[in-house]
Amino acid sequence: MQAAADGVVVGAMVGLAALGLTLVWAVERFPNIAQGDTLTLAAYLTFGLSVGAQLPIVPAAVLAVGGTTLAVQAAYQTAFRPLRTSPRVTLLVASIGVALVIRAIVSLVWGTRLQSYDLPVRRAISLGLFHVSLVDIVILVTVLGLVGAVYWILYRSRAGIEMRAVADVPDLARVTGIDTRRVLRFTWLLSGFVTAVAGVLLGAKIGLTPLLGWNLLLAAFAATVLGSVGHPLGAIAGGFVLGLAMELSTVFISPTFKEAIAFVILAAVLLFRPRGLLAGR
Amino acid sequence: MAPYLASLLLFGGIYAMLALGLNLQWGHTGLVNLGFVAFFALGAYSAALLTLNGVPLLVAAVIAVVIAGLVAYPLGRLTLRLQDDYLAIVTFGFAEVVRILLLNTRWVGGADGLTGIPQLFGPLAADVRPFIQLGAVLMVVALVLVLARRLTESPYGRVLRAIRDSAEAARSLGKETEGYKVVALVLGSALAGLAGAIYAHYIGYVSPDQFDPSLTFLIFTGIVIGGSSHWGAAVGTLVFIAAMEATRFLGDVGLPISQSDFAQLRLLVIGLLLIVLMQRKREGLWPYRHRERVRVTRDAAA
Amino acid sequence: MLRLEALAKSFGGFAVVKGCDLEVREGEIVGLIGPNGAGKTTVFNLITSALPLDAGRVWFDDRDITGFPTHRIAQAGLVRTFQVPRLFERLSVIENLMVAGPNQRGERFWSVWLRPGEIAREEKRNEEQAWETLRFLGMERVANDLAATLSGGQKKLLELGRALMARPRMLLLDEPVAGVAPRLIDEIADRIRVLRGRGLTFLVIEHKMDFIMALSDRLYVMADGRVLTEGRPEEVQADQRVLDAYLGVA
Numbered sequence: 165m166q167a168a169a170d171g172v173v174v175g176a177m178v179g180l181a182a183l184g185l186t187l188v189w190a191v192e193r194f195p196n197i198a199q200g201d202t203l204t205l206a207a208y209l210t211f212g213l214s215v216g217a218q219l220p221i222v223p224a225a226v227l228a229v230g231g232t233t234l235a236v237q238a239a240y241q242t243a244f245r246p247l248r249t250s251p252r253v254t255l256l257v258a259s260i261g262v263a264l265v266i267r268a269i270v271s272l273v274w275g276t277r278l279q280s281y282d283l284p285v286r287r288a289i290s291l292g293l294f295h296v297s298l299v300d301i302v303i304l305v306t307v308l309g310l311v312g313a314v315y316w317i318l319y320r321s322r323a324g325i326e327m328r329a330v331a332d333v334p335d336l337a338r339v340t341g342i343d344t345r346r347v348l349r350f351t352w353l354l355s356g357f358v359t360a361v362a363g364v365l366l367g368a369k370i371g372l373t374p375l376l377g378w379n380l381l382l383a384a385f386a387a388t389v390l391g392s393v394g395h396p397l398g399a400i401a402g403g404f405v406l407g408l409a410m411e412l413s414t415v416f417i418s419p420t421f422k423e424a425i426a427f428v429i430l431a432a433v434l435l436f437r438p439r440g441l442l443a444g445r
Numbered sequence: 446m447a448p449y450l451a452s453l454l455l456f457g458g459i460y461a462m463l464a465l466g467l468n469l470q471w472g473h474t475g476l477v478n479l480g481f482v483a484f485f486a487l488g489a490y491s492a493a494l495l496t497l498n499g500v501p502l503l504v505a506a507v508i509a510v511v512i513a514g515l516v517a518y519p520l521g522r523l524t525l526r527l528q529d530d531y532l533a534i535v536t537f538g539f540a541e542v543v544r545i546l547l548l549n550t551r552w553v554g555g556a557d558g559l560t561g562i563p564q565l566f567g568p569l570a571a572d573v574r575p576f577i578q579l580g581a582v583l584m585v586v587a588l589v590l591v592l593a594r595r596l597t598e599s600p601y602g603r604v605l606r607a608i609r610d611s612a613e614a615a616r617s618l619g620k621e622t623e624g625y626k627v628v629a630l631v632l633g634s635a636l637a638g639l640a641g642a643i644y645a646h647y648i649g650y651v652s653p654d655q656f657d658p659s660l661t662f663l664i665f666t667g668i669v670i671g672g673s674s675h676w677g678a679a680v681g682t683l684v685f686i687a688a689m690e691a692t693r694f695l696g697d698v699g700l701p702i703s704q705s706d707f708a709q710l711r712l713l714v715i716g717l718l719l720i721v722l723m724q725r726k727r728e729g730l731w732p733y734r735h736r737e738r739v740r741v742t743r744d745a746a747a
Numbered sequence: 748m749l750r751l752e753a754l755a756k757s758f759g760g761f762a763v764v765k766g767c768d769l770e771v772r773e774g775e776i777v778g779l780i781g782p783n784g785a786g787k788t789t790v791f792n793l794i795t796s797a798l799p800l801d802a803g804r805v806w807f808d809d810r811d812i813t814g815f816p817t818h819r820i821a822q823a824g825l826v827r828t829f830q831v832p833r834l835f836e837r838l839s840v841i842e843n844l845m846v847a848g849p850n851q852r853g854e855r856f857w858s859v860w861l862r863p864g865e866i867a868r869e870e871k872r873n874e875e876q877a878w879e880t881l882r883f884l885g886m887e888r889v890a891n892d893l894a895a896t897l898s899g900g901q902k903k904l905l906e907l908g909r910a911l912m913a914r915p916r917m918l919l920l921d922e923p924v925a926g927v928a929p930r931l932i933d934e935i936a937d938r939i940r941v942l943r944g945r946g947l948t949f950l951v952i953e954h955k956m957d958f959i960m961a962l963s964d965r966l967y968v969m970a971d972g973r974v975l976t977e978g979r980p981e982e983v984q985a986d987q988r989v990l991d992a993y994l995g996v997a
Contacts, residue, residue, distance in 0.1 A: 197531045243720045258723040264716030271709040332758050385534045420549045427538040434523050600853030607835045608848045612971035618847045618913045700929040737891050738841050740878050
């Protein structure tokens with residue numbers, strides 16, 4: 165039961181990371197390897213601002229989200245935008261480069277030791293069969309709120325509708341006069357923001373190392389593919405499935421094999437349902 | 446001094462073989478294998494386990510190569526009918542799983558790895574052994590180079606490069622692209638397995654930290670700098686790795702930077718190079734050059 | 748020779764092709780025209796299985812090739828070109844042609860190692876064929892240049908040549924003269940007529956009206972995912988509905 169509760173919390177963060185991944189993947193058509201290290205950056209910025217600069221945790225988190233979103237936008241403008249007419253696979257390779265650059269900078273600034281936020285006392289709240297901490301509740305509420313907001317943006321706002329049009333039929337978008345450049349900028353902004361929030365939350369739940377996000381990347385990929393690339397709700401649902409599967413597996417096998425579970429799910433999806441569960445709706 | 450030089454050259458040979466393998470995948474076929482180091486590790490661990498259990502060294506090496514290639518096959522079949530992205534994420538995941546399994550499985554030594562692996566030409570006297578080893582390894586590298594050239598110079602290699610440039614166009618001209626991609630993936634991975642077997646039998650022990658994921662990116666950057674010609678890929682990788690290794694000595698000459706910071710700076714350089722190379726010089730310094738063709742028929746003179 | 752029955756395709760709920768019926772007889776040059784977004788290129792993608800179709804059948808030579816993998820369709824003799832040329836940019840011009848030769852022994856893995864002599868002879872014949880094609884297209888001088896360095900018009904020509912090297916019986920040309928210099932346009936039209944004289948069949952998408960009207964035996968006009976009308980060039984030109992479609996009057 166406790167494993168299931170943990171699974172839901174981990175799943176929420178995997179889902180958020182997958183949401184950021186799926187947005188860019190659908191519009192730019194490549195899986196952004198730097199996604200994991202973006203999570204790490206957000207977590208360390210929060211750490212640096214709260215523990216280092218002695219800001220209270222909430223303003224520190226907000227600033228970290230803003231800073232990470234800007235960093236992602238900067239990465240887009242300098243690393244990815246110049247490759248807009250190149251084969252997609254070059255963007256994939258460039259994203260490896262971005263990942264390594266972020267990781268190196270994080271390690272150089274904050275070192276490679278295990279760190280954690282200086283959070284107020286973590287009181288666990290008992291709910292009968294299992295207990296949850298305040299952090300867990302904050303994570304769940306934030307994720308649900310954010311998913312609602314993203315959903316509204318994608319399906320109700322003009323920018324979101326244009327974004328989905330570009331993702332579905334790029335040629336059609338060109339014909340109907342959508343400004344692709346603006347759509348791409350917006351996509352990276354939204355993806356960066358979502359990823360940044362996921363990173364801040366991740367740092368609250370798990371200790372910080374420079375490999376914090378990298379270690380979550382495989383689960384995020386699996387969740388994205390499971391929920392069909394380009395389906396925001398699929399990514400979230402996929403995240404919960406992954407989180408639950410990984411945490412529940414720890415009841416039976418060693419927790420070190422969590423990532424192997426994510427790989428098995430990824431392989432099974434590709435084998436039986438390569439376009440994911442939600443494709444073709 | 447001479448044995449030290451021989452050992453440097455021998456490591457050079459191993460890296461060259463890794464470069465040739467990855468170049469077949471990326472440089473010629475355009476495949477992104479983010480788990481390349483895992484096939485290197487599989488080759489090394491297979492060879493080590495087999496010889497430690499009494500299998501003759503040569504047989505063990507052959508089996509190690511076959512294992513590395515065979516493991517690549519299902520990964521290719523699983524992903525290469527889909528878009529190229531899927532190979533990248535599945536190989537990335539595969540490498541993570543291999544790393545975790547090696548770290549946490551008792552019978553492969555866990556974090557300590559395996560020691561006491563029989564040496565190449567172990568029975569020979571210690572003063573001549575390094576040179577015989579080097580000679581043998583260089584011969585294997587030369588053989589691999591000849592075979593790789595034979596393949597890439599043939600119409601087969603031409604199809605691989607066509608697929609790299611546009612798989613869709615290749616398909617619409619009647620080429621069954623998936624099969625070609627799978628073969629390139631398997632061959633390149635088998636080469637990594639060969640490099641791994643030689644590595645294990647040369648240094649005599651294997652452990653998970655020798656197969657850090659960043660090695661994949663190091664070699665990747667090397668072959669992108671070098672370009673898709675076999676010599677370019679091999680030389681590019683050797684020069685790049687040599688340059689990166691040389692930074693280890695910078696600490697000795699009194700620069701106030703710690704070793705671990707150097708490791709991070711190396712990562713930073715690799716990352717920046719990958720970005721810049723993709724934008725500016727994707728074909729590398731020595732791209733593959735196809736034969737100049739001149740018309741030689743009778744009516745050409747007329 | 749080629750018959751399409753009620754092809755349909757939609758993307759995310761947006762129907763791009765809504766039932767396209769079309770027939771091309773052996774030895775014909777048939778034009779496919781229509782305003783932007785009418786679904787013409789999508790029809791090509793559906794014929795060649797570059798996209799999976801939602802409904803409909805494709806017949807080639809009285810054989811049902813619906814849903815065949817792309818490479819099998821090309822092997823059957825139905826070869827396409829692309830609106831934006833998809834050349835093998837980092838291969839030389841002549842290598843672009845040679846790679847297209849059908850059914851090469853040297854493209855089989857084991858033959859590379861076991862039959863070097865045979866492959867060498869085959870390559871010689873293949874190269875001969877490639878030079879022949881280059882001469883036909885007037886591109887002998889750029890034979891050893893990288894395809895990426897060609898001008899837009901030359902790229903279109905090379906793509907045509909590459910398709911010819913695959914020894915097709917029918918070609919699907921997607922805007923063969925878009926972005927091509929006027930002098931080259933006449934050249935391309937002339938080459939297509941010569942090829943038809945040799946027994947090839949054509950289905951051609953094109954926006955350049957004078958080109959396609961002069962070239963085609965018959966035309967299909969598509970608008971909004973459907974075939975609007977079909978007929979000889981002068982009939983189509985006189986059809987008020989065609990004009991309306993182009994002017995956007997529903």
